[in-house]
Amino acid sequence: MSDHSTNNKNAYRFLWLSIFLLIVGVCFLIRVPYYAMHAGDAIDTGEVISVDGGFTEKTGNFFLTTVAMKKANVFDYLLAKVNHDLELIPVEDILAEDENDKQYEKQQVENMLESQHSAVIAAFHQAKKPVRVTYEGVEVISVTSDAKHHLKIGDIIQSVDGTETRTTAKLMEFFKSKKAGDQVEVSVLRGKKKVVERATLIPLETGNNKDKRIGLGFLPMDRLHSLKSTPKVNFTTDNIGGPSAGLMFALEILNQLTPNDITKGYEIAGTGTISATGQVGQIGGIQHKVAAAMDKHATIFFVPKDIYEGDDNEAVAKRTAKELGADMKIVPVATLQEAINYLNKL
Template structure:
């Protein structure tokens, strides 16, 4: 009888654990991710090899259940964020994921531009359409368009920028219909939408989408970057270094394992990122010897200063290097003595 009761208790406890693990709290938890070597995922046509490696660093981010929340509370390098600190107001999970992937695509494009220009190669852009980031609730696009769709034309009109698209729609009157041609999962589709005023601004008309320009960078030699489902812009600096290293004959790695983080702008500026402490932990676990961190013009709370603090706390031997621009990173590596 006791065995049966114990077995029943284990079953009930197991079911409770399973059920409660799917109950999510209004928080996100982030923790150290991985440091991933970039040479296998970035390929410049006929590019040069390297003795060491450049690595991107990641964090793991997910919705908090009661167990992950409790663990994060007592873990030094796990962080808890309220939902509103991660997602924009009225932003769905799908829209958040699309936004993260789009920021990754933008980061890759900026990295290619900066690296190719630095190496002396011409860069061109091909306009692909309008990328849908967000659907406004209770507007015509809801239920017909989705985040991630690419609008190709409206009423057979093609555009060269989102500004032209906005001007075209703004000239319509409430109640007028427009035919929107868009791509979704590589298939072309058409939706008929009725233009209407926005709930919060009756003087403004539209179909109810948040949008950005979708441009494809065109370079020779060709380059491919396979990031799978990694999102966000924080790998920009390391993408740029890997691409540039494959374009030039001088191996900037000098035989070292070099990790780092930081956004990259088209002018080569390196920007602040989130989760710097967790990325330092990930890089240290991957045996990185050098870590580039955004210096933010020597701000008192810069990523660099936090990276130095974390490296000291975990007893890491990594050299933490402050970086404000891509050119600074290249200059540091050019002066670096080859690893013996």
Template sequence: MKKTNIIRILLIIAFLFLVSSFYYLPYYVSKPGMAKELEPIIEVKDGYDEKGSFMLTTVRMGRANIYSYITAKFMDYVEVYPMDDIRAENETDEEYNIRQLHLMDSSKAAAIEVAYKKAGIPIDYHYKGVYVLHVVPDMPADGKLKAADRIFKVDDLEFSSSEEFITYVSRLEAGEQVTLTYERNNKINEVSLMVEAFKDNENKERVGIGIGLVDDKELLVDPAVHMKTDEIGGPSAGFMFSLEIYNQLTKLDLTKGYEIAGTGTISPDGTVGKIGGIEQKVIAADKAGADIFLAPNEAGSKSSNYLVAVQTAKNIGTDMKIIPVDTFDEAVSYLEKLSPKK
């Protein structure tokens, strides 16, 4: 075979490889991420320093192409998930990313609330409006509103919760018009929409404009807290956020000189909730040299994050101690009793 033909074939193969790498399958691939210290991310004004550190743990997740899909099948602690397990029905890429950022914002708010209440510091709220998470296709808002729009007036009326907004709109008749005042990219806009009945069987008796929404409210605290989380999405760091914030608010250093990693959602009442990717997060924490890993116990469930974390720690032969937690108070109590690291 002539040299020019060989080069031509190699170029064709390289081209096909490049093109196919941009063809995405209806799956996501998840692998171990990193363990990141929280003190550089979270700053409470005039807060106390710590000898050790609290660390959030992450997974790396992305859409699967044919190569990452095949590779994942042969690697330990790399998981493949169908797209429907990750994305909501009819959710666009933009809406998915916005939902992840909102979940992060919600976890930050819950973490601040839990930490400040534990420290005995009062909290106030400023309601900003309704935050659009999703626009339902073929409903009045489709093409008019976008995910991340903030609606703060309806027919020139202001509300103090998303429940009030929903109640107002749902009392209208199909065909009636509603005028929304909203903010997008720091610009104020208005749009008038006809209310319609929903098309799905579950909601066909209800009317609306076709948006998924949540409250958009700001927590007001003193001392102020600043959190740099632009590159982090989802709710799974909430629990560790709450520990770092509380540690900076109080004179007693809960780290006691240890490197403490962990994961879990946090509710405003202090409940620590289940997360995904616990195996990958244990691996990330071990690679970062964590001494302790705090894992959601799920009230002793037989399939809890904690038990999976214990098994993963055993499989990889780590000396990292795995601790079960159900609540923020329980975690604080454990750390308060911990002997300082020598």
């Protein structure tokens, strides 16, 4: 075989390799209008939380669970067609209108801080330990499509019709005497500026015909002004965002506050937001968190109970555990107390 023929073959190989590498590179560089989500990690809460002078001897562990998420490219889009562990989520389902990535990341950090604060309050109340709290107001996290107001995401509601309503509980109590169609004046903190917005109240979907509620039509979060607890609780969660670790934070804090080890030797993972009053709320990416818990060989997984119309964490978690063949008990809970009751019976 001549050197010329060999050189031609080598040239063709090099050309096709270059084309292949170019295509692969393009697949990684070109973005698609989705986020790619998959299982993250299960993190020992004892490694990220310490209570001054707390009880740290335990026979089991609590794990918070995370998801990994990034902006999707063409490669992710194609991979998701064959790998069902990778989920594509439309950008508009993640980012609010006019919200960019930096704003979203900042909001996730703030949500994490709020979940920590709520977990401290809920755990200290459960343990009957002293904690002093003041609130800035009720923050607007998202707005429903049928809302009849001009409130913006990030607004902090401080009063309605002159009545102070700096917590969700106070806001709901105020609306009990109202009816759909009533107009109210809502005083909010928007950035550093105080603004008054006029709004019309609407009926809220609760999934329970006996539980008729009236409101503004937005997802609320109590925004803390100050929190002082005795003893002090310390967090090191620099690389974790969002509010979904609240329940597991509260359980870890409670375990360090009291001498009885409530893990009882079990590896316990879970997820769910927590309110200051101990209510557990729905979260996103539940199937990926179940997978993360499995990877850590957890035997118990706490999941937010499905209560209202549209809730699906409990159903999806149970289905995912079954599909993956998980040797892990899925335990739905609506409150911190329900989780504690379950652990006490182990």
